[in-house]
Amino acid sequence: MAVKSKPFEFLGAQVAPGHRQQFELPVGQLYTQTDVSIPVEVVHGRSKGPRLLICAAIHGDELNGVEIVRRVLHAPWLKNLKGTLVAVPIVNVLGTIHRSRYLPDRRDLNRSFPGSEKGSLAARMAHLFTTRILQQADYAIDLHTGAIDRSNLPQIRVHLDNQKAAELAHMFGVPVIIDAEIRDGSFRGAGDDLGVPIITYEAGEALRFDENSIAAGVRGVRRVMEELGMIKMRVKGRAQATPVVARSSQWVRAPVGGFLRVLKPLGSRVNKGDLLGYLNGPLDSQGEPILSPCSGIVIGRSNLPLAHEGEAIFHIARFNQVDLAEQVVETFHSDMEDHISRSEAPIT
Ligand SMILES: [Zn+2]
Structure with missing residues (x-):
């Protein structure tokens, strides 16, 4: 029997079990003194379960994750959720407005964690995001892309010494896992300090929507939620390729x-x-x-x-076994082609 959940306390409000609610987390003003805020949606299940944060555009011009979060929020499989999904499609809203990776003070938000209340603009945003959002999560998936004019093959970056994060990386199920040390000031570092395992999904190119990267990201989030017991496991039609860890x-x-x-x-x-x-x-x-x-x-x-x-x-x-890696990448590509051909309105 599933244990009934209690109301989820979030940003000064309470989300009742079985409900979803949208929030705006204020992060300052434009020069015109128009308020700017980070959009957030919380989906709180009727039954108790893990709290998963998915967030995108910590680098403001990395947009595939914005679409991944939108699709996840409207996916039919999100029904009968166990636990809580906290979805943040755009963290660095000021960067996105300027079509920029950086904040207007030219700082990289992903080098400014955990931040401070009285520091620079980047430090304040990082502090706000850490204390108001990340602290409410048990796990987090951070969605990124390559830089401008550079594409990444869908891959997960994770510090494999963090066992819980390594497990999440394997659950996500894209072909390649890169063991990446925690950088100073990174969001993953803030997760380490708080004991919240974070994986980084990297796919596609900045300032572009790429269907393959988006579809693989949505599927990865779904798989993590299945494995964490937050949603019902799909009937497995075929064996899922296990990701390969790069040397x-x-x-x-x-x-x-x-x-x-x-x-x-x-x-x-x-x-x-x-x-x-x-x-x-x-x-x-x-x-x-x-x-x-x-x-x-x-x-x-x-x-x-x-x-x-x-x-x-x-x-x-x-890779230690490059033949195996090649095979996993090929399987992934044919899986994704199949998956996209069956989807309703793929972006071309
Ligand atoms: Zn990035």
Whole structure:
């Protein structure tokens, strides 16, 4: 028998069991003194269960997560929820308004945690988000994308020493897990301090909606909620591919400046010495080849056909069993194609 939940105390209000409520968390004003706030929705189940936070756009221009959160909130499987979902589609609202990764004070919110009440704009926002939202959660999923003009293969970043976070990473079920140390001032670091395991989902490119990344993100959140017992487990039609943990990863940088012709899409298996692309001058017949320095899978790449010498062009993850990683990525891609072809209105 499920245990009935109590009202959920949140931002000075009480959400009754079986109800959902939208909130606006005030974070200051525009120059016009128009109030700015972070939109939040709480879905509180009738039965007791874990409290999961999903949040996006801590980097204001990383938008796939905004759509992931919206789809999760309106998903039919959210019915009969056990526990509580706290959904924050846009954390860095000021950044999003300016179409920027950063806050207007040019600080990175994801390097400003846990923040302080009387500090900079970034520190104040980080403090507010930590104390009013993160502290209410048992688990959190933080949704990101690559930078402008750079796409990431759907992947989870997590510090695997944190066992609970490592379990969440495997539950999410995208093909690649990157073991990433906690950076100073990061949201994941704030989670560590509070004992809230956080995983970071990275997929697609800043300022773009990418259906594959969005659909995989929604599915990942659903899987985590299934595994945490918050929603009913779907009947498993086929075996789900287990994610593979990368041994390390490496950026391949432009050996010279020039126009970039990329030959390897995201998710490609590459071997050491493989041709990844060319950098040429506008009058060249072929240009300078870019060779892979290692074997692995392409998990990030530039989409801009222009590069200065030294610019990061490909991100390659190395694996102990690269054949297995290749197989998992292939299964993921065919699963997602199938999944998207069955969905109602995929973004193209
Ligand atoms: Zn980010």
